[in-house]
Amino acid sequence: MKDLNNKGKNPANQENIENSAYTEADNKGKERKFRNFIKEKLLDRFTLSDDAASQDEINANVHKGIMIKGSNLWVLIFAIFIASLGLNINSTAVIIGAMLISPLMGPIIGVGYSMGVYDFNLLKESFRNFLIMVIVSLITSAIFFTLPLISFDQSELLARTQPTTYDILIAFFGGLAGMVAQTRKDRTGTVIPSVAIATALMPPLCTVGYGLATMQLRFILGALYLFTINSIFIALAAFMITRIMKFNIVLEIDSIRKRNLNRLMIAIIVFTTIPSVIIAISIIKRSSFDSNYRYFVEQAFDFEKTIVVESSAQYYPLYRKKPSSIEVRLFGEPLSDDVINNLKNQMSGVYHLPRTDLIVRQSDHNDSGIAITALQSSYTDLINEKNRQISHLQEQLSSIRTIDTLAVSAMTRELGIFVPQIEGMSLSRHVSFNIDGAPKDTIFICILSFQEDAVSEKAPDMDLIRHWLINRTGTDNIKILVEQSL
Structure with a gap:
């Protein structure tokens, strides 16, 4: 009876074995296709042998x-x-x-x-x-x-x-x-x-x-x-x-000489690279210090009745065994010792300025020299900011004028193709105001010039022109004025 049971299971086991073998062969085929794809489509693009000279x-x-x-x-x-x-x-x-x-x-x-x-x-x-x-x-x-x-x-x-x-x-x-x-x-x-x-x-x-x-x-x-x-x-x-x-x-050459040559090359590379790595690390740390120093002065000394007249920093790397320093000159209401000590305590943890001394030089309202320097600094910053804004606006205005000129020129040529009676077109953008003087909306005004007898003999399709303008300008807030050439 036991032999009969085993015989009954054999066909199923045989089928599982065949399925497993088929799956394994299928996986190997896919893997081979993937390797061929990588070789043909990717690696061959990076080969140096195709156009190499002898x-x-x-x-x-x-x-x-x-x-x-x-x-x-x-x-x-x-x-x-x-x-x-x-x-x-x-x-x-x-x-x-x-x-x-x-x-x-x-x-x-x-x-x-x-x-x-x-x-x-x-x-x-x-x-x-x-x-x-x-x-x-x-x-x-x-x-x-x-x-x-x-x-x-x-x-x-x-x-x-x-x-x-x-x-x-x-x-x-x-x-x-x-x-x-x-x-x-x-x-x-x-x-x-x-x-x-x-x-x-x-x-x-x-x-x-x-x-x-x-x-x-x-x-x-x-x-x-x-x-x-x-x-x-x-x-x-x-x-x-x-x-x-x-x-x-x-x-x-023999293996010993080859090994010695390779070691010599590695030693030369390492010894010439180490100083440059040290210099690079020093430059990165200096740059990080300058960035943290500026952020510290800007954020930590933001007081209502006290302003920073000028600040300076001196960075020293670790091997100098001398702490870096930040010096700040203030004008206005003097800061208390507790406030200054609190700023010093925040330098290392909050502002990432370890091994840095803080030197605060304060002046009261009676110090006219400091007051003048503070006002000059404030006015200089304000003027520089206004000049940057003016320059930015001038660039924007110049680009808008250039774009508008080119766009209207192209639109006029395009309109002349399907409206042959037209002689010219001007398109401008205007701001409309309400009776209170507040700006209400932006409106396009289009002035079309037609030939002398165009309006009387064959009137142009103004609805067609209007829909075309809406499509080209991207807005339906358009006012069309028509003038007849003399």
Whole structure:
């Protein structure tokens, strides 16, 4: 009896097994289709092999690009002069113009490419030409800044003395773009490799030259460090693209030497990156402190009978072991010690200003100097706000006039197509007022000019014109006036 029961269950079990196998096969088929979709529709779009040049062609281009002599050398000198002029007059456009003609890319791309294929002869030649390029650039920019021109510490110069991780990212992605463009068959595409590289190299080189010409060590060290880390990360980007594209190795080296080379690269990258990360963190903290300081003064010192005449802040990073400070000068009713102590207690928790001292300088109503300063500050803020409002309204009015003029011109041409008797149209927007003098509504007034005999011989369909105006203006509050041309 037991055997009979088992036999009765076998068909059902067999069906479950078959269903399970079918479901598993179906799932595998769907998974295979999904993988094929990802590969064909997505991954193939990001491939670098479709329009890549051959390695022999890339190798020839790199060898040609690392040479800094003849026309390349003269173009480099001219580009450095132009970039130095742009830094001197604080013009970003002029600096970009110098980048367009700069031949700085070759030697650095050569360094990254040669390390990727273990071509140490090319590596030595790239380094040699890189040093020549740097020396020529520094001499050229130093000569420029020693000329009897007006030279100030402009923002474009100052920005190159405090390199941060943002500069590293600019150099790295510029290097990626430059190397990818360098490996294409058609090198006349949307990427100009020299511009991608020169973006990170031209300004700091010129800034070092400015520091040498004016004997300012902070410009020399800051810009030289920026140029160094930019060069390293551009070479790293070229190295990575070379490895991703799996170029043939020129010289086979043993695993120990390869491991030591990789360790050296990592050590150089880490040691050059750490200072820039520290500087970036310091800049972010300084920016956060300035923002919190302004918010604190604006919110915490909002008193009815006391106003802030002026305020200042001094930020010190943690390593200085000196607290930051905020100084506030007040005019009006003096604040009590309890109020001031309460403000100090709120600085760390509420306004995120730890390790910050608050200095409050108060003056009474009899201090005429402070009173005048307070009034001047108040009037200056008021005038600036009014000027901003006037400027904004003028911009709005100008845009409205431009839009209205263009719209009415187009509408007149359109109306003339289906109403040939018309000679002209004017359309204006007016505000209507009630008898109390209060604005009631906005009304469009349309004046139509017809030919002399249009009204008597074949009167135009005014209902059609009215419906057309309502549709084109988006409002039915329209008054139509008709005049006949003489």
